[in-house]
Amino acid sequence: MxxxxxxxxxxxxxxxxxxxxxxxxxxxxxxxxxxxxxxxxxxxxxxxxxxxxxxxxxxxxxxxxxxxxxxxAPTQRLIPEGNRERTTVKTLEALADGICDAAITMVLERRFHDENALSPDWMARQAEKVDRALAVMSQTLGKDQFMNGRAFSLGDIACGVALGYLELRFPENTWKQAYPNLLDFYGRMMARASFQETAPPKA
Ligand SMILES: N[C@@H](CCC(=O)N[C@@H](CS)C(=O)NCC(=O)O)C(=O)O
Missing domain, CATH: 3.40.30.10 (Glutaredoxin)
Structure with missing residues (x-):
């Protein structure tokens, strides 16, 4: 494969x-x-x-x-089988992917337009999506270890990856200061071999 x-x-x-x-x-x-x-x-x-x-x-x-x-593979289900829990995890994935969608839209806007041709309204709209989604991610995590409570899931992978993408492309974003629980969470994700093996090269 x-x-x-x-x-x-x-x-x-x-x-x-x-x-x-x-x-x-x-x-x-x-x-x-x-x-x-x-x-x-x-x-x-x-x-x-x-x-x-x-x-x-x-x-x-x-x-x-x-x-x-x-x-x-039947080992360690990352998407729970129960309907409601499964939907919660998939919603977390949609939230995290949505952060990436908005962030990438901003990266591409910059890549394909000259600085003076950027649409401030369009950029602000994307930035708002990222900000709102980070607030919801932090609120969802609360004091828990994982996004969906006690068990590691696809929601954690997607959220950890989205935070990593912000770190890579938008180092000026203040999520680490604004949401200490997300920073701790990100540290836990980055301690996993799977995150380390796939870490993007430093920009
Ligand atoms: N919803 C898609 C998004 C994939 C996506 O946008 N990938 C980017 C790379 S980060 C890409 O290939 N972009 C090329 C393009 O938009 O033409 C997924 O989850 O796989």
Missing amino acids: KIIGSVTSPYVRKVRIVAVEKRLEYQFVPEDVWSAGTGIGAQNPLGKVPVLLLEDGCVYDSRVIAEYLDSR
């Missing part, structure tokens, strides 16, 4: 962490989706990574891949 992606993509990192936590072997295939010669469109018509390459075809996007990997 192969995971196609880049080392800086938070969605790619999320599914790689899931694979490591589930003790599933995979081969990482680097792909720069922004390069002129990328062939990613043949594996994912949406032109995005991650893509999971299986013997019988391609799987995308990261939420589908994470769910597939979790159900592939």
Whole structure:
């Protein structure tokens, strides 16, 4: 099984962490989706990574891949089976992915526009999403060890990855000062081998 992606993509990192936590072997295939010669469109018509390459075809996007990997091995369920708890964890994943979506939108806005052509309203709208989502993430965690109470789940992986992405691309964001419980949580996530193995190169 192969995971196609880049080392800086938070969605790619999320599914790689899931694979490591589930003790599933995979081969990482680097792909720069922004390069002129990328062939990613043949594996994912949406032109995005991650893509999971299986013997019988391609799987995308990261939420589908994470769910597939979790159900592939019975050890340590990262998505609880009970309907309500499962939905809570998937909502946490949506929250964390949403932070990444907004953050990446800001990164791309800067990459594809000159400084004077940036839309302040559009940037502010994305920044507000990140701010609100961080507040909810901190509130959800409270004094618990994990996002969904006592058990480690996909919600922790997604939230840890989103915080890592902010650290990488928006080091000026003050979440570490504003939310000490998230900082502690992030430290716990970064202590895991799965997070260490997939850490993006320092910018
Ligand atoms: N919802 C998708 C988002 C994937 C995504 O946006 N990946 C970025 C890399 S961080 C990408 O490939 N972007 C290329 C593009 O938008 O053309 C997922 O969860 O897999």
